Amino acid sequence: MSSVKIESVVLDSTRCGESPVWEEKSNSLLYVDIPSKKIFRWNSLTKQVQDFTVDSTVSSVAIRQSGGYVATVGTRFCALNWEDRSSSDLCSVDKDKKNNRFNDGKIDPAGRYFAGTMAEEIAPAVLERHQGALYVLFPSGNVEKYVDHVDISNGLDWSMDHKIFYYIDSLSYSVDAFDYDLHTGKIANRRSVYKMEKEEHIPDGMCIDTEGKLWVACYNGGRVIRLDPETGTRLQTVKLPTEKTTSCCFGGKDYSELYVTSARDGLDPDKLSRQPEAGRIFKITGLGVKGVAPHAFAG
Template sequence: MRLGAPRPVWEAGATLGEGLCWSARDAALWWVDILERKLFRYRPHDGERRIWSLPDTVSAVAERRRGTGLVLTLRRGYAFFDPKSGALETIAEPEPERSGNRFNDGKCDAQGRFWGGTMDFGCEAPTGAWYRLGADGRCVRALDAQWPVTNGPTWSLDGRTMFANDTARRVVYAFPFEPDTGTLGAAREFLRFTEADGYPDGMTTDAEGRLWIAHWGGACVSCHDAGSGAELARLPLPTDHITNVAFGGPDLTTLFVSSARSGLSDAQLALQPLAGALFALETDVRGLPAAPFAG
């Protein structure tokens, strides 16, 4: 495969850049700075950059299929957001008993259900779970994962396997997935990374079914065969904490990559001036359209 050199397209200095979602409707990339409570929109064709400040942490983004605007995961749960008016409407806050948690990564499956993972704010307690938000607004706990940090998810091309990351333990799990109901089968270990690899963070699936995984602490994105897990490519980035990946652009061949300044010392930041930037690189790999929320 051909992978161009990554270039910074927005030197945002994000404390914790995340939540990449390409909008074909807006010809733009949505992304967030979780800890600074910011929602970003980058439009490649004219370079437009917009920022919305939110009242809470914001970690994942999906467009709505029927309604206007977006669905977001905030610290405690899901909300609708209208970028035009700034209106924010809470949908569900599913784990009030886990006060030390926050929502982290998430995205919609092909049927339009929004999967959001929670994690311990301190990244230590095994309190993470996966929630599934349906078009009717019903939110269910689909998996009490007991992971300190949840990341992903992404799906196989046939929609019958969901992949999700137990980031703190450096493991990618594969779950049998029932498309009609959104239920998960028993987890199996799909990949386990070493200390030198860093930690698996956000990920996506391309049109050939390969998995692309961002590496926190690994300064790279890796590409893997979805059957065997074999590593097919590794893309180095100029900063350590790589957080998420998504394909975008008019033909879905631009790979966007987010990063973070959080967790880097002053000395490291001096050597990594692009920490927290949004990167893009051109490829001959085609991604898949981001599935919208069905509501």
């Protein structure tokens, strides 16, 4: 086993970094800072960071097949033009819930945008329960609600054979699976494939590797864990130098690097002094596994 190495690659801290996405064509990592209303693009070759400020909390970002990006902003799906820093609304959700916002989102293998909502937090992970939902934006522009009464809609990915959709509702402390129909995008038959251990705390963002194993960022747990969804067992734990690890994705030229986002918000001054790297973006190498390229929104 090669030795695992962890380094922070972006020294500017995010308040709540999320939604890392590797963009192959620019050798860059996209990510967001939810409360700062900013989307970032870190170029792995030049080490330069560009940013794009939007008008509300921004919780996920993804690549668009026709160019530019898509993102979840407030309770809206938006299209982004990076060159002129403009955005346009594709559609909005949860119109009856003024206190809601989108959280994590990801594009499925057929180019649909899966993203879920949650109530605004009073403090990190403290919020009105069951106010969120999981939505799917189809390339046609239609949006459908797939799951209701969600607490914190979070990590999502698809199995290598595209027959299973994995999903996290954080306060259930579980990683769940659904049967998934690639052609229609429909999901069914929800079940738990992994229950969090006490010291792993809250399951947050998630991604899959080419061996079909899941990598889950553990909020308040200061780690990412590798799970086997077929056996419900944890295979590996990688601890990070800050406790509020939020999400992860594979990237780099051969998708062998795991990028992990983190947060500063919610850490008191004492913890911040002991976790100077809180809120940074980390790169983990030497894991011996690879991930898959992200899918792009087809609309």
